[in-house]
Amino acid sequence: MADLYSNGYPNGTSTTHSLAQSNATMPVIRKKLAGYVGFANLPNQVHRKSVRKGFQFTAMVVGESGLGKSTLINTLFNTPLYPPKDSLPPSAERPKTVAIESIGADIEENGVRLHLTVVDTPGFGDFVNNDESWRPIVENIESRFDSYLEQENRVNRQKIVDNRVHACLYFIQPTGHSLKQIDIEFMRRLHTRVNLIPIIAKADTLTDEEVRDFKARILADIAYHKIHIFQAPTYENEDEETLAEAAEIASKIPFAVVGSDSLVETADGREVRGRAYPWGVVEVDNEDHCDFVKLRQMLVRTYMEELREYTNDVLYENWRTEKLLSMGVAQDSSVFREINPSAKIQEERIMHEAKLAKMEAEMKMVFQQKVQEKESKLKQSEEELYSRHKEMKDALEKQRGDLEEKKRRIESGRPLTPEKNATKNRRFLR
């Protein structure tokens, strides 16, 4: 049954609203379709395309040496991304300054490919003076933005490689006190450039109570220093389950984690990823034991795409604006002016008419000029003709006078040319 809507179109008719209607002032008319059109399949199309292309994610780990960074990354992605420490050659010594090292791996889960890059920062916080430890890390993150900007500005942008850091796991030493100066300085310097995810390392070395108090003090420090850490976003119209999940994740920040890539046996005979102690087993994947599951949920399961999006839309975009402004590139705000199509057409018509009027005036001027030129030429030739006519008339008058003189002489019998006759007579006399 095709019922009629307020605009008079039958239900299910695809109506094209004028561009003006898309403005915020115009109401959006929701329509029901009479039959299956097919655009409900769009998410599947995007899904297939994304699966075919694969995903790219870059995570950075920062924290003092021995806080369990490599172990946690291996635990997170369930892959021995970092080789065991005892397999490293003896020459693999600690660098003298903060170094930046990347490890890449292609991992696959249920047919979905993920190219994961982990950027490690060995040496951070390991020196007597760690005042500038953050600098090489900021420089590295910004140089990745630079490389992306350079690729964006290329003529051919078919193959942009996104090496930007999408998340930074910052490992906090499990002191149980509060943040150290190096932690605050690092986060203050980095929070505008990268999604910060603070982590309390080796949480199994603290009691539950200590973890709770430590978290509260860390959050207070973060708020005091106005440090922005990544928060799980929530959107309008989201179902209660999603909102509860986001709230649950947010309540665990900073994540108190335990890492282990080896299996241990629990008292009840289960084989789990965890750490065995004489008093029992700390299970990595048990939410009652640590926040590892919530961290993985935030970083991988639920918000990986959000982390990528926030990096691109906010962090990179802000950096790009700052960079271009510092280079003296100014934005022409008129390009973002909201345009009303009918006003635009009217404006164009006025401009067109003005152009026509100008052309007409110019043509008139040219025509007048030509007419004037012609007139003056005609006047000139008229004057020339007149003077020639006068000359000829004078000559004829003169000729006539001469002839009349001749006639009079002949009639009066006088010689026509007296001098000539006189010469003749003189010859006869000789």
Ligand SMILES: Nc1nc2c(ncn2[C@@H]2O[C@H](COP(=O)(O)OP(=O)(O)OP(=O)(O)O)[C@@H](O)[C@H]2O)c(=O)[nH]1
């Ligand atoms: N108690 C405890 N020990 C851990 C945990 N995670 C890792 N470790 C141990 O801590 C030691 C250092 O772990 P790594 O993962 O190599 O630490 P790292 O931060 O990568 O160290 P560097 O490579 O030196 O920067 C290893 O002996 C790990 O087994 C944890 O959650 N709890």
